[in-house]
Amino acid sequence: MRISNKMALLTAALVMSSVSGCTTASQGDASAQSPATAPASxxxxxxxxxxxxxxxxxxxxxxxxxxxxxxDPTYPPFEYFDTDNKTVIGWDVDMGNVLASSLGLKAQYVPATFDTILPGLASNKYDAGMSAFNVTEERQKVVDFVPYISGGSGMAVLPGNPAKLSMTAASLCGKKIAAQKGTHESLDILPTMSEECTGSGEHAIDQAVFPTQTDANLALLSGRVDGVMADSIPLSYQGTLAENKFELAAGGDYEPRLSGIALNKESGLRPAITAAMKAIVQSKTYSDINKRWGIPSGSSITADQISE
Incomplete structure (x- = not known):
């Protein structure tokens, strides 16, 4: 997709960060103290x-x-800071605005590091987690989910894929692979693939876990890791934002799965949000938001995929 002026400015910021060796981790921690309310679309x-x-x-x-x-506003196109470094924008924000408005509510977004969101839901700090959460069995033991999109994991590599990486354990054995803390990739996929490596007599995967997706991407750009594992949709989009300084390794999505809104099991919000989301995914608004943020048509879900 074409990069707007806002995206070009963000690209410049990412490139400057990679040159200076800085990350946005401290910025993310500070901003987590001040909620940002976004206007409804x-x-x-x-x-x-x-x-x-x-x-x-x-x-x-x-x-x-x-x-x-x-x-967690470090994950374009789903959520990231606009050029003012205060306003959170992205697919999740647009979808959250539509969801809240359909329920007659105002949407308020609180920036937080990814691995603190589910504990925050458990302590009633937030009403919902809107941060491209993969729906997994382990997470479902802790929170409820209302699905809103589908996608799998991918591998970000430098242009031309010099390390010849793919979403297979055999290609990753002995390599240093980054992922964001608390993600399905860092908690489940990388450890499982590393066990495959050692089980076959190969070197384990050197797993580098970073607090934000931005940190993981910058580690790839600076040569500190061989690849970055994350959801394929954001990785592809982030590579575009970074002026194609990294790209997705060839191959289809690894283990496509649902992602959705996380909710405290005791909140009583699931019935209303489920009903609202079923209507939204059948509307033109859903396809419009997907097109705006470059989401592949194959990632759209139907109302039947949202359980009661």
């Missing part, structure tokens, strides 16, 4: 309130009037 205003879904909201949420959503 014009699409959400046009769709109006889904009265049937709103009726399923707990009375306490209707009285509060604001849906507080935690997000």
């Amino acid at each position: 014009s699409a959400s205003e046009q769709d109006g309130v889904n009265e049937e879904a709103r009726a399923l909201l707990p009375q306490s949420m209707r009285d509060k009037g604001t849906l507080v959503m935690a997000t």
Whole structure:
């Protein structure tokens, strides 16, 4: 997709960070203290309130009037800071705006590091986690999910893939591979593939875990790791933002799976958000948001994929 002026400025910031060796980790920690409220998109205003879904909201949420959503703004195109370094934008923000508006609520986004969001939900610090969470069995033991998109993992490599990496254990044995802390890639996929390596007599994967996706990407650009494992959609988009200084390794998505909104199991929000999301994924607004952020059509889901 074409890079807008905002994206070009972000690209410059990423390149400058890679040159100076700086990361956004400290910025992310600081910004996590101050919520950023984003205005509802014009699409959400046009769709109006889904009265049937709103009726399923707990009375306490209707009285509060604001849906507080935690997000890790280091993961374009799903969530990242705009050029003012304060306003969170991205696919999740657009979708969250539509979701909140359909429930007659205002959307409020709280920047947070990815691995702190689920504990924050458990302690009722947030109403929802809107940060491209993969739906996994382990996470479902802790929180509820309402799916909104599908996708798999991919491998970011330097142009031309000099290390000849792919989403196979055999190509990663003995290599240094980065992932973001708390992600499915760092917790499940990389450890499993590393065990495959050692089980076949090869060297284990040298797993480098970073607090933010930006840190992991910068490690690749600076030559500190051989590759970065993450969701394929963000990796592809982030490579474009970085002026194609890294790219996705060839091959299809690894283990395509659902991603969605994370909710405290005791919040009572799941019925309302499920009903609202079922209507949204069947609307033109859903396809418009996907197109705006370069989401492949194959990543769209249907209402049937959202369980009650």
